[in-house]
Amino acid sequence: xxxxxxxxxxxxxxxxxxxxxxxxxxxxxxxxxxxxxxxxxxxxxxxxxxxxxxxxxxxxxxxxxxxxxxxxxxxxxxxxxxxxxxxxxxxxxxxxxxxxxxxxxxxxxxxxxxxxxxxxxxxxxxxxxxxxxxxxxxxxxxxxxxxxxxxxxxxxxxxxxxxxxxxxxxxxxxxxxxxxxxxxxxxxxxxxxxxxxxxxxxxxxxxxxxxxxxxxxxxxxxxxxxxxxxxxxxxxxxxxxxxxxxxxxxxxxx
Amino acid sequence: xxxxxxxxxxxxxxxxxxxxxxxxxxxxxxxxxxxxxxxxxxxxxxxxxxxxxxxxxxxxxxxxxxxxxxxxxxxxxxxxxxxxxxxxxxxxxxxxxxxxxxxxxxxxxxxxxxxxxxxxxxxxxxxxxxxxxxxxxxxxxxxxxxxxxxxxxxxxxxxxxxxxxxxxxxxxxxxxxxxxxxxxxxxxxxxxxxxxxxxxxxxxxxxxxxxxxxxxxxxxxxxxxxxx
Numbered sequence: 001x002x003x004x005x006x007x008x009x010x011x012x013x014x015x016x017x018x019x020x021x022x023x024x025x026x027x028x029x030x031x032x033x034x035x036x037x038x039x040x041x042x043x044x045x046x047x048x049x050x051x052x053x054x055x056x057x058x059x060x061x062x063x064x065x066x067x068x069x070x071x072x073x074x075x076x077x078x079x080x081x082x083x084x085x086x087x088x089x090x091x092x093x094x095x096x097x098x099x100x101x102x103x104x105x106x107x108x109x110x111x112x113x114x115x116x117x118x119x120x121x122x123x124x125x126x127x128x129x130x131x132x133x134x135x136x137x138x139x140x141x142x143x144x145x146x147x148x149x150x151x152x153x154x155x156x157x158x159x160x161x162x163x164x165x166x167x168x169x170x171x172x173x174x175x176x177x178x179x180x181x182x183x184x185x186x187x188x189x190x191x192x193x194x195x196x197x198x199x200x201x202x203x204x205x206x207x208x209x210x211x212x213x214x215x216x217x218x219x220x221x222x223x224x225x226x227x228x229x230x231x232x233x234x235x236x237x238x239x240x241x242x243x244x245x246x247x248x249x250x251x252x253x254x
Numbered sequence: 255x256x257x258x259x260x261x262x263x264x265x266x267x268x269x270x271x272x273x274x275x276x277x278x279x280x281x282x283x284x285x286x287x288x289x290x291x292x293x294x295x296x297x298x299x300x301x302x303x304x305x306x307x308x309x310x311x312x313x314x315x316x317x318x319x320x321x322x323x324x325x326x327x328x329x330x331x332x333x334x335x336x337x338x339x340x341x342x343x344x345x346x347x348x349x350x351x352x353x354x355x356x357x358x359x360x361x362x363x364x365x366x367x368x369x370x371x372x373x374x375x376x377x378x379x380x381x382x383x384x385x386x387x388x389x390x391x392x393x394x395x396x397x398x399x400x401x402x403x404x405x406x407x408x409x410x411x412x413x414x415x416x417x418x419x420x421x422x423x424x425x426x427x428x429x430x431x432x433x434x435x436x437x438x439x440x441x442x443x444x445x446x447x448x449x450x451x452x453x454x455x456x457x458x459x460x461x462x463x464x465x466x467x468x469x470x471x472x473x474x475x476x477x478x479x480x481x482x
Contacts, residue, residue: 116318195471
């Protein structure tokens, strides 16, 4: 089947898809994960298929693209773009199904590593550092939101653009140095930032005239070592909740 | 706190809870942002920022990987920020008691997200045939319903938490028995341990990572010396 569709999408369609990417996970569920969201984002472009929204091509493509899919939400634009290109170019549905299956895993793991495990903690630590250095509420929040979303908005736009331009040949884009080596560089920067920012912020939280005393530093170091040894077996926030509950109870009863 | 007082905070919790997953994931739901906004809403952004930083350090431990279950920090940070901003700054129990309320809210709110996702899956089952038939209306309806339910979820969690924890935190702070310095120290130690452990959990596989962290500590030590 050869579809009579434009090779480049109209700007309003691309803009609608980009905006919808931000609502990609609106119907996230344990059955289809991101699947229905992918259909939702692609829908404006699928209207360009022969027959428009009443046509068989549109309905088949929308049904196909709304099935199970998983990816990192920020990198899902790569899949959305590539699948849109494939649908508009009239690629065999069997080939599209195979491509969807193959693309889901890498887009999930690459995105998790780059965004959740690198960029987000790095930006958090920078904002915590601004706080520790005496920054105002506006400075801290502004730094975090501008820095984080510069990466966020660009990544979504890059993914959609690269997907739309390369179609089913998009896999090579995942070899981009930023995606492959970025997490390591950002991780090192985050560790460096953490070494400066955490004690600075903790000092400010402790309050004026209460510099981090030896007891606090010692207890924190022992706790970090214990938690680091436990790694995946312990959730720090749950331990924090338990310890805090005991302390609050003690402070109320004494 | 009356329902009328809790409603505007509930709206903020709804919007920031929506950001966690549904829209737009711009991380305005991160504690450092959400708690500060809630503090500003009450008229005390500095207090919101303080508890926001503590919650942010703890939230580093729970990054939202894939379909994993994690605490929902958006609504919880609104609860923490507004509760702490409403306390007198000199009260020693304000920070630990509010932090406990925020962590409990995060845990319950995380569970509410699981319920929401199951609800959307049930709704999906009901319209599956129409989706398989390529129905645009069914797809848009499912998607917009999911987002609306998420908004409602955030509002309900925030309002319920405010109604429960507002009088509870006030009561705890009134009878608090530990001294101010010790109360702050416990919070500082907890935040330091969770943040440090989280950084190691996330970055331990990166080569030479410990050296970079130690270099950062060296920079911090140098700033201490220079400031004395």
